[in-house]
Amino acid sequence: MNLDLEAWKQFAIDHWVVIAVAIVALVIVVNVVKTLVKWVLVAAIVIGVAVYGGYSVNDLKEVGSKVSSVILDDAISAMAGEAKDAKYTLNEDGTYTVETKNITLSGVANSGEVKVTYRGVTFPAVPLEGAVREFVVQAREASK
Incomplete structure (x- = not known):
């Protein structure tokens, strides 16, 4: 995965709803779940958003x-x-x-x-x- 800042900015602009839902889910998980499962769920959400937004501007230019x-x-x-x-x-x-x-x-x-x-x-x-x-x-x- 390429950590291109421009790609992440574009991802945030295009998919702000996904990011907002992920943040709400993180807050709920951190406040409600009190076990080790909490951190597994937090990691899964963060990794899911990272993988979902992992396409860089260069990848998109190459396809174009x-x-x-x-x-x-x-x-x-x-x-x-x-x-x-x-x-x-x-x-x-x-x-x-x-x-x-x-x-x-x-x-x-x-x-x-x-x-x-x-x-x-x-x-x-x-x-x-x-x-x-x-x-x-x-x-x-x-x-x-």
Whole structure:
């Protein structure tokens, strides 16, 4: 378990009811139970809250990046099927936009990066290589 202070602050904000119930349970156990069982129950409650809130911000970021990667892979796969319907627009400021039903790419000419939006999810800097470059080239050629 990672003892990340930021993760515990976020846990306290998100699950304040669980913490309040645990504190009330601790007070009741300490005041009512008079045997060794009291300390076993106190330890169980404290350990339960610690384990329940043990996910760190880094763990959550890692899960988010994995999900983001999967969605980007889906977007790149969808590009191949939607290339023939893509609309390429060259803007006056040197930027371009490629749009389909599900995907929007925008970037600066010769920058090597594009911003991909796939079904409402935006990826800020995707390298313009491989399938992404091919998609932009096909869209540009189809618009001529």
